[in-house]
Amino acid sequence: MKKTRMLHQAGLLAVALSTAVLFLAGCQASQKTKENDVLIIGTTRNPATFDPSSSNDIPSNEIIRQIFDTLLVMDYETMEPVPSLAERYALENHADGQLRQIRLFLKQGVLFHNGDEMKASDVKFSLERAAISPQSTTVAAEIEGVDIIDDYQVVIILKEPYAPMLRNLTQTQLAIVSERAVQELGNDAFAQNPVGTGPMKFVKYQAGDRVELTRWDGYWGEAPRMRNITFRIITDIMTQILELETGGVDIINSIPAHDIARIEANPNLQVFRRPNTQFNYMGMNNKKAPFNDARVRRAIVHAIDREALIANAWPGVGKLALGPMNSTLWAAAGDQLPPTEYNPEKARQLLAEAGYPNGFSTTLATNELAERVTIAQITRNMLAQVGINVDIQIMEWAAYLDWTARGEHDMFLLGWVVGTGDPHSALEIYNSRSHGTAGNRSFISNPSLDRLLNLARAEMDSAKRYDMYIEAQKIINNEMPVMPTWEGEVLAGARADLRGFSLTPANMHHYWTIWFEE
Numbered sequence: 001m002k003k004t005r006m007l008h009q010a011g012l013l014a015v016a017l018s019t020a021v022l023f024l025a026g027c028q029a030s031q032k033t034k035e036n037d038v039l040i041i042g043t044t045r046n047p048a049t050f051d052p053s054s055s056n057d058i059p060s061n062e063i064i065r066q067i068f069d070t071l072l073v074m075d076y077e078t079m080e081p082v083p084s085l086a087e088r089y090a091l092e093n094h095a096d097g098q099l100r101q102i103r104l105f106l107k108q109g110v111l112f113h114n115g116d117e118m119k120a121s122d123v124k125f126s127l128e129r130a131a132i133s134p135q136s137t138t139v140a141a142e143i144e145g146v147d148i149i150d151d152y153q154v155v156i157i158l159k160e161p162y163a164p165m166l167r168n169l170t171q172t173q174l175a176i177v178s179e180r181a182v183q184e185l186g187n188d189a190f191a192q193n194p195v196g197t198g199p200m201k202f203v204k205y206q207a208g209d210r211v212e213l214t215r216w217d218g219y220w221g222e223a224p225r226m227r228n229i230t231f232r233i234i235t236d237i238m239t240q241i242l243e244l245e246t247g248g249v250d251i252i253n254s255i256p257a258h259d260i261a262r263i264e265a266n267p268n269l270q271v272f273r274r275p276n277t278q279f280n281y282m283g284m285n286n287k288k289a290p291f292n293d294a295r296v297r298r299a300i301v302h303a304i305d306r307e308a309l310i311a312n313a314w315p316g317v318g319k320l321a322l323g324p325m326n327s328t329l330w331a332a333a334g335d336q337l338p339p340t341e342y343n344p345e346k347a348r349q350l351l352a353e354a355g356y357p358n359g360f361s362t363t364l365a366t367n368e369l370a371e372r373v374t375i376a377q378i379t380r381n382m383l384a385q386v387g388i389n390v391d392i393q394i395m396e397w398a399a400y401l402d403w404t405a406r407g408e409h410d411m412f413l414l415g416w417v418v419g420t421g422d423p424h425s426a427l428e429i430y431n432s433r434s435h436g437t438a439g440n441r442s443f444i445s446n447p448s449l450d451r452l453l454n455l456a457r458a459e460m461d462s463a464k465r466y467d468m469y470i471e472a473q474k475i476i477n478n479e480m481p482v483m484p485t486w487e488g489e490v491l492a493g494a495r496a497d498l499r500g501f502s503l504t505p506a507n508m509h510h511y512w513t514i515w516f517e518e
Contacts (some may be wrong), residue, residue: 042249051191052175068175068196079421098161136173137438161458167420225515299350318488325426331469359387419506444481
């Protein structure tokens with residue numbers, strides 16, 4: 001039998017429910033042709049936006065990546081940028097040898113979903129728009145402007161020497177949008193009705209339910225194998241797994257560690273996994289008492305058995321994070337940093353020195369992700385042993401991002417994904433210029449650290465950059481604005497007959513490459 005999509009035809013309603021469920025579980029087949037088929041992806045969170053320059057979260061970016069293209073894309077095997085909308089580029093340095101300009105030669109004949117051809121004016125509009133967006137600061141803030149040479153050639157002018165800029169052009173925040181669509185719709189309406197050049201075209205979004213995309217037949221690249229892609233928003237991960245097992249979804253983009261074996265044991269399913277570039281952490285609001293005292297921050301880290309945390313939340317998946325950035329990135333200093341051991345007695349001593357001999361009361365915020373809720377619960381119990389009383393706050397994803405960006409929190413749980421493969425992107429969440437929306441939600445502010453990070457991003461000599469980043473991580477480790485928790489893996493579960501899919505370490509996968517084996 002041809003293993004394609006299964007339709008829930010109206011006639012099936014007459015069949016007993018138990019029979020229907022058994023049929024779904026036992027035969028993930030369909031009479032639909034590939035031409036009319038729908039790839040259904042189970043995802044746990046609502047996207048915050050579909051506007052590239054306004055997004056720096058994974059639930060939004062994984063959908064944006066299907067709709068929009070960037071000038072360059074990351075080759076995740078080599079972690080080097082390669083051409084996409086720009087067919088070639090040239091780095092232009094001043095006499096001091098530092099990167100000041102990037103000249104880009106654009107592909108011709110690329111069409112937006114509204115039928116307009118992409119021109120240099122759209123590139124200029126998109127990049128300059130991203131440069132002033134708070135969500136795009138970590139990748140676009142150094143863009144001074146874009147000069148148009150002709151319809152298919154632009155020069156990006158940098159405010160100052162900036163070594164990571166080429167890699168930044170691979171990021172979704174710098175995807176190319178239709179200037180006409182943004183101007184006609186306005187920013188708010190465009191964020192809900194996006195117009196890009198990507199392989200999939202936006203159809204509709206129902207919050208809490210689904211996002212529907214359809215194939216863009218005018219796509220300049222290889223056409224998607226599936227006609228439609230639907231992201232079903234299923235906040236409960238166990239419901240997602242049941243939907244995968246019974247054919248309600250074809251792929252889920254997250255699997256709890258406890259359920260990997262369950263999916264692997266099912267002959268109708270398969271598991272995808274690879275190390276990711278995400279750094280997971282518990283942040284502390286450095287601008288609020290008592291977390292404005294480094295002794296309190298270090299006391300909290302000493303009070304928590306991090307090995308026990310990850311053993312309970314992610315058994316057999318990933319590893320303990322040893323430093324302030326993911327260890328797969330070059331210039332990671334984890335093994336060069338003094339370890340912070342689990343030592344409740346040391347924690348009590350530091351709290352007493354900071355003026356809190358009897359501890360204090362605080363809050364720990366998280367979104368609904370099951371593993372983070374587990375981490376929060378265990379953390380609460382461990383901190384209670386040193387006199388710190390913790391109230392857990394669980395929030396919806398978009399509201400959580402907004403709330404932590406405003407700095408209204410005490411402690412919080414988050415992750416930071418580095419799609420560029422560059423330490424600059426990893427460590428910008430500790431730069432004071434990135435406070436809030438741009439990523440620095442711990443609100444650390446250290447002039448010496450800022451100076452090192454700013455010098456490193458301008459340095460073209462990799463060896464010198466390496467030394468600067470190692471020193472920066474030593475400062476961060478001493479300040480302890482966040483507690484590193486876990487470096488994980490990208491995990492996905494799918495139908496056994498699903499083909500053409502590979503994971504990206506940044507959790508933003510290319511779903512348009514998927515098809516079902518006959």
